[in-house]
Amino acid sequence: xxxxxxxxxxxxxxxxxxxxxxxxxxxxxxxxxxxxxxxxxxxxxxxxxxxxxxxxxxxxxxxxxxxxxxxxxxxxxxxxxxxxxxxxxxxxxxxxxxxxxxxxx
Numbered sequence: 103x104x105x106x107x108x109x110x111x112x113x114x115x116x117x118x119x120x121x122x123x124x125x126x127x128x129x130x131x132x133x134x135x136x137x138x139x140x141x142x143x144x145x146x147x148x149x150x151x152x153x154x155x156x157x158x159x160x161x162x163x164x165x166x167x168x169x170x171x172x173x174x175x176x177x178x179x180x181x182x183x184x185x186x187x188x189x190x191x192x193x194x195x196x197x198x199x200x201x202x203x204x205x206x207x
Contacts, residue, residue: 107161107165112165117172117174126178127186131179132180132198133145133197147205150166150204173202175200
């Protein structure tokens with residue numbers, strides 16, 4: 103649909119099929135903390151609200167808001183790293199988990 107980004111389309115489809123999470127494969131290791139002095143720091147787990155308040159947006163706001171409102175976690179991970187797709191599908195720690203209860207880690 104030309105009215106939506108691929109992030110929003112993925113979030114809508116995930117909701118339609120009652121997926122457990124949105125898996126966002128990308129070319130970075132997760133969500134980076136733009137406020138950190140260490141430019142290589144990625145969050146392992148963060149809430150939607152904390153993500154927005156820190157300005158560490160990893161997907162378009164429409165998709166992010168939709169996922170938050172529908173209690174749909176998002177996993178942002180490096181698609182290019184061998185084994186990461188399997189890890190993400192199996193629920194193993196990979197990249198950054200964004201959800202309602204995210205603790206900053």
